[in-house]
Amino acid sequence: MRNSRIFILSILSLLASVTLGAQNLTDLLIGEVLVENTCGMEDDFGQRNGWIEIFNTSSGTVKFGGCYLSDDKSDLKKYHIPTSDLAAKLGPRQSIVFHASGNASQGTFYTNFKLHRGSTVYLVSNDGRTVIDQVEIPADLPADCSVVRIPTGIKGMDFVTEINQKPTPGSYNGDVDAKTKSQIMKETDPHGWVLTLIAVMVVFTALIILAFIFGWIGNFNKRQASPKEAKVKKTRKGKKEGQTGEMTPEIAAAISMALSQEFGGEVYAAIALALDDYLGGGVHDAESFVITINPTPGSTWADKAQNFRQLPR
Amino acid sequence: MxxxxxxxxxxxxxxxxxxxxxxxxxxxxxxxxxxxxxxxxxxxxxxxxxxxxxxxxxxxxMFPGLNIGVYEDGSVLNTLYQGVKQGWYPPLIFLGIGAMTDFSALISQPRLLLIGAAAQTGIFGAYLLALLLGFDPNQAGAIGIIGGADGPTAIFLSSKLAPDLMGAIAVSAYSYMALVPVIQRPIMLALTTKKERLIRMPVPRVVSQKEKIIFPVVGFLLTAFIVPSGLPLLGMLFFGNLLKESGVTRRLAETARGPLIDVVTTLIGLTVGASTQADKFLTGNSLKIFLLGLLSFVIATTVGVLFVKFWNLFLKGDRKINPLIGNAGVSAVPDSARVSEIVGREFDPNNHLLMHAMGPNVAGVIGSAVAAGILLGFLG
Missing domain, CATH: 1.20.5 (Single alpha-helices involved in coiled-coils or other helix-helix interfaces)
Structure with a gap:
């Protein structure tokens, strides 16, 4: 058994090396779009084109190979992002820029269409039908100004659309000084001791309070119970009953009586369990705490279950 | 042609x-x-x-674009995967766990709650070590929860804090939970003397139905007020337990602990399995996660046992606690409690520790849900 577990461990350790590769494509959004680029970012060929920035809003990696970009609602499959390019993925809260050069042969991140004012840019899922996100480009968008989606909150990832006079292709559109809670913790508590101390204290405090409350409720209940039951009986040998941890017949009977008071019909199950323990059985079911003998309260004369037979007599 | x-x-x-x-x-x-x-x-x-x-x-x-993959929007698998991604499978499993758990052992000896609290240090030990290895705090928190020895909690927290690491964390948590007997036994034997292993604890008192009904209500109010971010897990756990103990919602309780938990377990297993992709095989981070997961279990077990030994210094006579139940503080219900029973009976065949160990065991479930809430509150 132990060998098989060690074998499993090694298999699981291999499996543990597998991480989730991606989150949903719906976590992507068009972060920024610029149509007329006269003095801004140059592409790898030294040319200035319009561009489309895609942003990953999730905290997981998203693969977007196979998706489409388009500026034509009647042709959503205008530019197919190659699935074979391993670079076609975005890490958490990362962005990437597609150059709208009109020449897709320049590379994965070059679209086969150019951008125009007054049009709409679509990011389409890999089924070629589902529009993940779209941005309308104003007809009067000035040169070197972009349409930008600015996050309004770190956690919720809500966005507002604005015209930006200082485009930021490939970089975070929001307040660069805004930080996630994790980043704040990294700065304020780099080694984690503060969080650890607070967390341990909170866990202990919560459970100590719970222990006190139920200690008090238990004592109250014991006082309410019959004084005879509260007293510890002496056995013939002079041992104190209930201190040995053994399931004696008296204890089994007491438990069954108590269960009878609490559950009524389940007394038979309790007695059966007590007898089973007393006779050394110990295991009553594959699962603990599941009593498998169901009571049938009251008379069974009208019980439907009694009216069905497996074979007609 | x-x-x-x-x-x-x-x-x-x-x-x-x-x-x-x-x-x-x-x-x-x-x-x-x-x-x-x-x-x-x-x-x-x-x-x-x-x-x-x-x-x-x-x-x-498969050829991309067929809209059938787990990460392709709108596909059947993707729809089922939302339960993992959005984190609503784990609370449903907690509902079932609540409906099948008997908290009597804990209610009859509430002091054992503290062992469950002590064992949660495994979570924070792993958190500190993960930071040391260069993980970001949110990733470290998600990794640390492996020490909570609770699969649904691990999936819930990692889906919120570090979705990229969720596959490795889930598999690591489940595998170490299954390996609890292998991991815990040597630690328990190394940290206890023969005399300590023979300590017999008094039979727990019988708990009234009234107490069993009060427990989920008071337990939920208290823990949720202290750690509201743990609401999904704690709420469902205690709600499930109330269904079980109220005595008037038998059908709901049976559904929660039967068909419902079976359906959700099937779906969570299937979709977590389907989300493991081949193209990121053997990454350094994942191997680190597996190592940290093991250490978190070791720390949790060690602290649980040592905590009982330390506590025993202040207890007298039959109030003393057998340190072999210290390991049960790391939830992994009911495997770690079974380990206490098995190891205890190795040294005294008539010393049954199972019922005593179930106390810290279920306290560990509550403790790990509280710890997950704290981590989510600070890092989410």
Whole structure:
């Protein structure tokens, strides 16, 4: 058994090396779009084109190979992002820029269409039908100004659309000084001791309070119970009953009586369990705490279950 | 003729054979191994069969755009995967756990709650070590929760804090939970003397139905007010327990602990399995996660046992606690409590520790849910 577990461990350790590769494509959004680029970012060929920035809003990696970009609602499959390019993925809260050069042969991140004012840019899922996100480009968008989606909150990832006079292709559109809670913790508590101390204290405090409350409720209940039951009986040998941890017949009977008071019909199950323990059985079911003998309260004369037979007599 | 050939060629490009890589076959092989072990050895079949088959499903090579993959929006698998991604499967499992857990052992000896609290240091020990290894705080928190020895909690927290690491964290948590007997026994023996292992604890008192009904209500109010971010897990756990103990919602309780938890367990296993992708095999981070997961279990067990030993210094006579139940503070219900029973009976066949160990065991479930809430509050 132990060998098989060690074998499993090694298999699981291999499996543990597998991480989730991606989150949903719906976590992507068009972060920024610029149509007329006269003095801004140059592409790898030294040319200035319009561009489309895609942003990953999730905290997981998203693969977007196979998706489409388009500026034509009647042709959503205008530019197919190659699935074979391993670079076609975005890490958490990362962005990437597609150059709208009109020449897709320049590379994965070059679209086969150019951008125009007054049009709409679509990011389409890999089924070629589902529009993940779209941005309308104003007809009067000035040169070197972009349409930008600015996050309004770190956690919720809500966005507002604005015209930006200082485009930021490939970089975070929001307040660069805004930080996630994790980043704040990294700065304020780099080694984690503060969080650890607070967390341990909170866990202990919560459970100590719970222990006190139920200690008090238990004592109250014991006082309410019959004084005879509260007293510890002496056995013939002079041992104190209930201190040995053994399931004696008296204890089994007491438990069954108590269960009878609490559950009524389940007394038979309790007695059966007590007898089973007393006779050394110990295991009553594959699962603990599941009593498998169901009571049938009251008379069974009208019980439907009694009216069905497996074979007609 | 050329049209037929062209169509056949196109069909070929859509088949799994044309799109297969060796990594796909490696993952499919591991999936088959999981299923084989589950069936042949009967080892964690409820978990290994869905995960194993999910791994096969998730690694069938396919042409993108067919809208059938787990990460393709709107596909059937993707819809089912939302329960993992959005984190609503784990609370449903907690509902079932609550409906099947008997808190009597804990209510009769509430002081044992503290052992469950002490064992949660495994979570924070792993958190500190993960930071030391260069993980970001949110990732470290998600890794640390492996020490909570609770699969649904691990999936819930990692889906919120570090979705990229969720696969490795989930598999690591489940595997170490299954390996609890192998990990805990040597630590328990190393840290206890023979005299301590023979300590007998008094039989727990009988708990009234009234107390059992009060427990989920008071327990929920208290823990949720202290850590509201743990609401989904704690709320469902205590709600499930109230269904069980109220005595008037028997059908709901039976559904929660029966068909409902079975359905959700099937779906969570299948989709977690399907979400493991072959193209990121053997990354350094994942191996670190597996190591940290092991350390978190070791720390939790060690602290649990040592905490009882320390506590015993202040207890007298029959108030003393057998330190062999210290390990049960790391939830892993009920495996770690069974380890206490088995190890205890090795030294005294008549000393039954199971009922005593169930106290810290279920306290560990509450403690790890509280700890997850704290981590989510600070880092989410």
């Amino acid at each position: 050329s049209t037929i050939i062209e169509n056949l060629r196109q069909f070929w490009y859509f088949t799994g054979f044309a799109n297969a890589t060796w990594q796909n076959f490696a993952m499919i092989f591991i999936g088959i191994v999981f299923i084989t072990i589950a069936i042949k050895k009967g080892w964690e079949p409820l978990l290994l069969v869905p995960i194993g088959f999910g791994m096969i499903i998730g690694n069938i090579p």
